[in-house]
Amino acid sequence: MRFLMTLNGGGRTPDEELYAEMERLVEKLSRAGVLLATGGLGRKGTHVKASGGKVTLTDGPYAETKETIVSFALIEVRSKEEAIELARQFWQLVGDGEGDIRQVFGPAP
Amino acid sequence: MTDRVTPQAQPQAAHATIEAVWRLESARIIASLARLVRDVALAEDLAQDALVAALQEWPKAGIPSNPGGWLMLAAKHRAIDRLRRNDVLDDKLAQLGHQLRDQQLAAIAGGLAEFDAVIDNDGLSDDLLRLIFVACHPVLPADASVALTLRLLGGLTTTEIARAFLVAEPTIAQRIVRAKRTLADKQVPFEVPPPGERDDRLAAVLRVVYLIFNEGYSATAGEDWMRPALCYEALRLGRILAELAPAEPEVHGLVALMELHASRTRARTGPTGEPIPLLEQNRGRWDQLLIRRGYVALLRAERIGRPPGPYVLQAAIAACHAQARTAEQTDWERIARLYELLGQLTPTPVVELNRAVAVAMAFGPATGLEIVDKLGGEPSLRDYHLLPSVRGDLLAKLGRSGEAQAEFQRAAALARNARERALLLDRADACLA
Numbered sequence: 001m002r003f004l005m006t007l008n009g010g011g012r013t014p015d016e017e018l019y020a021e022m023e024r025l026v027e028k029l030s031r032a033g034v035l036l037a038t039g040g041l042g043r044k045g046t047h048v049k050a051s052g053g054k055v056t057l058t059d060g061p062y063a064e065t066k067e068t069i070v071s072f073a074l075i076e077v078r079s080k081e082e083a084i085e086l087a088r089q090f091w092q093l094v095g096d097g098e099g100d101i102r103q104v105f106g107p108a109p
Numbered sequence: 110m111t112d113r114v115t116p117q118a119q120p121q122a123a124h125a126t127i128e129a130v131w132r133l134e135s136a137r138i139i140a141s142l143a144r145l146v147r148d149v150a151l152a153e154d155l156a157q158d159a160l161v162a163a164l165q166e167w168p169k170a171g172i173p174s175n176p177g178g179w180l181m182l183a184a185k186h187r188a189i190d191r192l193r194r195n196d197v198l199d200d201k202l203a204q205l206g207h208q209l210r211d212q213q214l215a216a217i218a219g220g221l222a223e224f225d226a227v228i229d230n231d232g233l234s235d236d237l238l239r240l241i242f243v244a245c246h247p248v249l250p251a252d253a254s255v256a257l258t259l260r261l262l263g264g265l266t267t268t269e270i271a272r273a274f275l276v277a278e279p280t281i282a283q284r285i286v287r288a289k290r291t292l293a294d295k296q297v298p299f300e301v302p303p304p305g306e307r308d309d310r311l312a313a314v315l316r317v318v319y320l321i322f323n324e325g326y327s328a329t330a331g332e333d334w335m336r337p338a339l340c341y342e343a344l345r346l347g348r349i350l351a352e353l354a355p356a357e358p359e360v361h362g363l364v365a366l367m368e369l370h371a372s373r374t375r376a377r378t379g380p381t382g383e384p385i386p387l388l389e390q391n392r393g394r395w396d397q398l399l400i401r402r403g404y405v406a407l408l409r410a411e412r413i414g415r416p417p418g419p420y421v422l423q424a425a426i427a428a429c430h431a432q433a434r435t436a437e438q439t440d441w442e443r444i445a446r447l448y449e450l451l452g453q454l455t456p457t458p459v460v461e462l463n464r465a466v467a468v469a470m471a472f473g474p475a476t477g478l479e480i481v482d483k484l485g486g487e488p489s490l491r492d493y494h495l496l497p498s499v500r501g502d503l504l505a506k507l508g509r510s511g512e513a514q515a516e517f518q519r520a521a522a523l524a525r526n527a528r529e530r531a532l533l534l535d536r537a538d539a540c541l542a
Binding site for chain 2: 032033034036037076078079084085086092
């Protein structure tokens, strides 16, 4: 089962220490054989909106708010509980902030 | 951080969490304890005791904020108690080096702090590696290593292993008990094998992991729903191993091979559960993420710069298929060359048969058939349905329909899987059309 763990903006301001800790956690997840992919998202981007087939594009940048995803980790585990346990370890490390854990389905069957 | 699960409200949620924590943490706990008590079976018992304590306490008191740490601590306390009672030392002292004995004695005298000094985090990777080498030790039969590896490294219960292999639970339980006894009787040391033995021992580990993978991958029947779980367990073990032994190209080769094969999972069966041959699969349903991971693993193997071993070669073959956007674009010449290299390392009739298929695709069915015909007398292929199946395919392509039909019928009679048999009979019928 795959889960996408996302971290929203507006939380603890990242500093050297947090980056170092994150790196350690990423290594730990890799060593545990559960991390499939991870990355941070750029603040500049393009917002896409479609209405009746008409596509509207709006350029960023986005404010790093609680509603904006700033980084993600795609993990592969055996159960939802395992995903939650790993997320718990992650969030204890981060200390403050918010994000989501959602199951990933597909590629389309 | 406050406890997430309130006591009485959700005892089942607590159990599910405990199970998850156990699966994530148990290998590390067992490996750490095994270093100190020098006995894998005892280490597992002590870790299991800690699990039992968690099952009793957490549903009542709530899940601790660091469940993995809680389990590790509880297990360590039990290990120290056990060492203090001396019943381990009596048996084991004779086998131990002085340094280790001093560490044990320090742990007994100083308690947890000393224990932690012994079991530092840097040593943990080594401990996990030792645990894998012990579980896959050549004194054990393959099926015992498979069960023990899933249990000690994968954190699976006996019930789960039994279900995954469609074997009765007592059989697996017995297999594990006997394996542990063999390890004790033969006094298998808890260590990474010395350089002279390392290659053979690593090959044994990789064989066990690949066996687990194939047990999951070769099953196609609908009722075998647990089997993709075996593929996942093997992949996870492989990914762990790749981080523990990053300088071993064959480890990355095996990981690459499994990632690439697993990428085709969704395309391998049709709507009614029938197997779909590689060349007929909808490549749009291959998992590009796993393909990419496979390439990366293969690259890691190649960058080490040693001559390719059997897993690296097989992964390179799988990568050829992954790279082709359509079946027609497959680089069969390269695949034929890779099979030739593989045949030099592992000269088996099955490899030769695969080479024949690649050669036929690259240079025409007649050239392939020449190789296949040399395999006719091979005793190990006598009951192997793919030999007549391949032969039938090549004959059909050469327009020799009558002979092709006979071969497909022979293949169908030998095929053990009902789905495959049906497919072969269809092909036999098609020869007459």
